[in-house]
Amino acid sequence: MVINEPDLLRDIIVKDFNIFPDHRKFHMGSSKLGQSLFFMAGDTDWKRVRTILSPAFSSGKLRAMLSHIESIGDRFVHTLAPFAKSGETIDIRKYVGAFAMDVISACAYGINISSIDNHNHPMVMNVKRILATDIRIGLMLSIITPGLARLLRAEPFDPKALQYFDELTEQILTERKKFNKYSKSDSEKSDKDLGYDSISDGEPESESKETGIKPSKKSVGKLSYDEMVAQGILFFIAGYDTTSASLTHAIYYLSQHPECQQRLYEELKTCDEFTYEKLVHLKYLNAVINETLRMAPPFLRVFRDCVQDYTLGNTGIKIPAGTSIEIYPYALHRDPKYWSQPNDFIPDRWFEPIHHPYAYLPFGGGPRICIGQRFSINEMQMCLAKLIFAYEFSLAPGFTIDYYKGTIMMTPKQVLCNIKPRN
Numbered sequence: 483m484v485i486n487e488p489d490l491l492r493d494i495i496v497k498d499f500n501i502f503p504d505h506r507k508f509h510m511g512s513s514k515l516g517q518s519l520f521f522m523a524g525d526t527d528w529k530r531v532r533t534i535l536s537p538a539f540s541s542g543k544l545r546a547m548l549s550h551i552e553s554i555g556d557r558f559v560h561t562l563a564p565f566a567k568s569g570e571t572i573d574i575r576k577y578v579g580a581f582a583m584d585v586i587s588a589c590a591y592g593i594n595i596s597s598i599d600n601h602n603h604p605m606v607m608n609v610k611r612i613l614a615t616d617i618r619i620g621l622m623l624s625i626i627t628p629g630l631a632r633l634l635r636a637e638p639f640d641p642k643a644l645q646y647f648d649e650l651t652e653q654i655l656t657e658r659k660k661f662n663k664y665s666k667s668d669s670e671k672s673d674k675d676l677g678y679d680s681i682s683d684g685e686p687e688s689e690s691k692e693t694g695i696k697p698s699k700k701s702v703g704k705l706s707y708d709e710m711v712a713q714g715i716l717f718f719i720a721g722y723d724t725t726s727a728s729l730t731h732a733i734y735y736l737s738q739h740p741e742c743q744q745r746l747y748e749e750l751k752t753c754d755e756f757t758y759e760k761l762v763h764l765k766y767l768n769a770v771i772n773e774t775l776r777m778a779p780p781f782l783r784v785f786r787d788c789v790q791d792y793t794l795g796n797t798g799i800k801i802p803a804g805t806s807i808e809i810y811p812y813a814l815h816r817d818p819k820y821w822s823q824p825n826d827f828i829p830d831r832w833f834e835p836i837h838h839p840y841a842y843l844p845f846g847g848g849p850r851i852c853i854g855q856r857f858s859i860n861e862m863q864m865c866l867a868k869l870i871f872a873y874e875f876s877l878a879p880g881f882t883i884d885y886y887k888g889t890i891m892m893t894p895k896q897v898l899c900n901i902k903p904r905n
């Protein structure tokens with residue numbers, strides 16, 4: 483059942499969250515992803531995992547991580563320099579994707595992969611295999627008919643690629659355990675990533691090397707080994723494609739609207755350095771990001787499953803337990819009932835917003851709102867500030883945007899543009 487009326491959405495995702503606590507149940511095959519925050523039923527286990535993960539996205543952590551993001555942004559600007567000089571057309575999606583990949587691997591795993599110059603790094607190859615954007619039958623079955631997928635033992639994600647992350651996490655956990663043992667104080671431990679120190683308040687419940695048996699019981703305040711692996715992979719799935727699609731769209735819209743791009747550049751010139759505090763106060767930059775997420779929300783569907791019979795607001799409509807609710811942010815964000823000139827890119831509308839708060843849901847809402855929202859906004863702020871300060875973007879002559887079909891993401895195939903250096 484599709485619901486796209488803001489007052490009813492507020493009831494479903496906030497007021498009556500206890501009746502709609504779950505995302506849709508997909509078939510997860512042999513992967514551990516079922517134990518990741520996104521795919522967990524919204525029960526006490528989900529609350530425990532969300533509580534453990536939340537400090538990894540605190541302002542202190544985000545501020546510290548911004549220095550990683552800034553240096554990756556500087557490298558990105560440097561990589562584009564030859565194209566600015568030669569005038570050669572580039573597919574900005576490819577480069578923005580590499581930027582987002584470098585950010586998430588540095589921030590989730592503490593690993594520098596420099597994928598802009600190293601397209602064949604195993605982490606890049608394996609993430610791409612997991613996120614394969616072409617229609618995969620296993621994934622489609624797992625989403626549309628989880629029962630049948632279970633029966634057929636379909637694998638929604640590439641098992642070998644998942645195994646890569648499994649082994650990588652184990653290696654990182656072992657190294658961090660060794661490092662932390664010899665660190666004199668907490669301050670010596672890494673605070674520049676969403677790392678495993680912050681998501682576990684003690685040692686992970688480790689697998690026995692002898693028997694290979696992993697403990698299944700979890701104590702309050704700790705993630706099990708499998709849960710840690712699952713969150714690491716999820717951060718890639720949830721954080722890579724979403725942020726890179728948004729950045730690609732921002733550059734696309736700014737190229738279509740040179741007057742907006744110029745205003746953004748003028749604002750950036752007033753800022754002597756792009757720190758956490760200063761980025762928050764760049765009004766036009768933030769308006770551009772909000773407007774991009776309104777026009778092109780990366781998640782085309784947000785799910786809630788109903789666990790008890792329910793009457794929808796004062797509509798008299800009865801929703802039986804077991805019904806899957808779908809919310810379509812794209813349609814909501816362009817509905818003329820809630821937005822004037824909904825199909826036009828107008829960052830100014832964000833200076834004094836007048837929209838219904840539940841008519842804008844790029845990150846979902848309520849207790850299950852995207853946990854990475856502030857992280858991805860910081861990442862977008864830094865990347866756009868660096869790019870637009872250094873270059874002027876325009877679309878390649880004759881370019882029209884096209885999208886991957888049959889996925890729940892709004893992912894452009896490519897955005898071809900030309901860049902010119904600023905003075």
Ligand code: HEM
Binds near residue numbers: 785845858
């Ligand atoms: C532009 C970037 C992003 C967008 C638009 C986005 C959007 C979303 C949406 C729509 C949801 C579902 C919310 C709901 O059901 O109400 C979600 C959940 C989630 N996102 Fe994001 N996301 C982004 C970036 C990230 C990043 C960078 C991370 C992590 C590093 C992340 C981690 C998660 C997680 C863990 C959940 C599940 C939360 C839960 O079920 O409790 N996301 N995101």
